[in-house]
Amino acid sequence: MMFAKVVLTIAALAVSTTNAFVQHQPLGVSRTITKSSSLNMVADDAKVVLVTGSSRGLGKAIALELGKNGQKVIINYVSDGSADAAAATVEEIKAAGGDAVAIQADSSDPDSIKKLFAESVEAFGTVDVLVNNAGITKDGLVMRMKPAQWQAVIDCNLSGVFYCTQAFFKLASKKRTGRIINISSVVGQIGNPGQANYAAAKGGVIGMAMANAKEFSSRGITVNTVCPGFIATDMVDKLDEAYLETVTAGIPLKRLGKPEEVAGMVRFLALDPACDYITGHTFNVDGGIAMGA
Numbered sequence: 001m002m003f004a005k006v007v008l009t010i011a012a013l014a015v016s017t018t019n020a021f022v023q024h025q026p027l028g029v030s031r032t033i034t035k036s037s038s039l040n041m042v043a044d045d046a047k048v049v050l051v052t053g054s055s056r057g058l059g060k061a062i063a064l065e066l067g068k069n070g071q072k073v074i075i076n077y078v079s080d081g082s083a084d085a086a087a088a089t090v091e092e093i094k095a096a097g098g099d100a101v102a103i104q105a106d107s108s109d110p111d112s113i114k115k116l117f118a119e120s121v122e123a124f125g126t127v128d129v130l131v132n133n134a135g136i137t138k139d140g141l142v143m144r145m146k147p148a149q150w151q152a153v154i155d156c157n158l159s160g161v162f163y164c165t166q167a168f169f170k171l172a173s174k175k176r177t178g179r180i181i182n183i184s185s186v187v188g189q190i191g192n193p194g195q196a197n198y199a200a201a202k203g204g205v206i207g208m209a210m211a212n213a214k215e216f217s218s219r220g221i222t223v224n225t226v227c228p229g230f231i232a233t234d235m236v237d238k239l240d241e242a243y244l245e246t247v248t249a250g251i252p253l254k255r256l257g258k259p260e261e262v263a264g265m266v267r268f269l270a271l272d273p274a275c276d277y278i279t280g281h282t283f284n285v286d287g288g289i290a291m292g293a
């Protein structure tokens with residue numbers, strides 16, 4: 001009886017920690033490699049995952065989720081002041097059994113992104129999964145929004161996704177396999193006053209992902225988008241408390257989301273075998289605030 005219980009537990013663990021990717025063979029035959037990314041070590045079939053903007057907030061939670069799952073993670077940040085936080089995340093992942101490096105790069109600068117990918121390849125040989133997460137806000141009502149405010153958000157949140165996607169495609173198209181996960185926002189689906197720049201960028205990401213999914217499908221590369229609602233990070237901390245209370249009252253689940261809840265969705269899209277057949281879609285992790293969008 002005891003033995004049966006142990007066997008069952010081991011079987012359950014093997015299922016829950018399994019990850020797979022369809023490897024596209026030259027003859028068009030798909031071979032699914034499954035391997036248990038067992039506890040406290042880098043998985044034999046570890047994917048190299050680049051998470052832009054992963055020194056803090058959602059990006060950090062995503063990096064930790066994948067790193068602790070035995071993957072090799074590239075932590076990216078832009079500010080000098082975030083170097084220590086990025087290094088600490090690298091150590092946390094290594095201590096949990098994954099592998100990681102931290103690389104500083106500015107997603108709004110195409111040359112910086114080329115360098116980011118070159119250094120990533122130098123570190124881990126390739127990039128298998130790209131999580132386009134880096135993002136900023138520079139809120140203001142339309143009548144008062146300065147061109148620099150508009151442009152900075154478009155450059156980082158929209159053009160940055162394009163530069164990273166283009167650099168990733170150059171690598172992944174040769175291998176005929178790869179996954180891109182874009183972090184957009186409910187604001188790109190339903191809008192928000194004071195965020196014309198952010199809504200335009202995030203809505204643009206959803207459209208770009210669908211175009212990319214159609215363009216890249218023949219190369220075995222999938223592209224999906226995650227739309228978080230209001231999640232407790234530095235970005236939401238900046239919002240006015242009274243406004244946040246009103247927003248929370250309008251969330252069907254009546255609370256802010258946790259970064260780990262978004263990270264769980266990204267882990268599924270990045271690693272689960274089912275996602276070999278999911279592309280061009282948008283998944284909300286938003287407590288229901290944008291249901292039907």
Ligand code: NAP
Nearest residue numbers: 053055056057058078079082106107134135185231233235
């Ligand atoms: P956050 O806590 O402010 O963290 C932003 C991250 O992006 C940091 O790691 C930052 O690096 C990095 N970053 C900023 N500009 C960059 C650039 N030019 N190049 C590279 N990295 C850059 O933000 P968050 O709340 O985690 O948001 C992460 C993503 O989720 C964003 O795309 C955001 O729009 C989206 N999102 C967030 C929410 C939410 O409620 N929090 C909701 C929907 C969507 P440094 O530390 O070096 O500055």
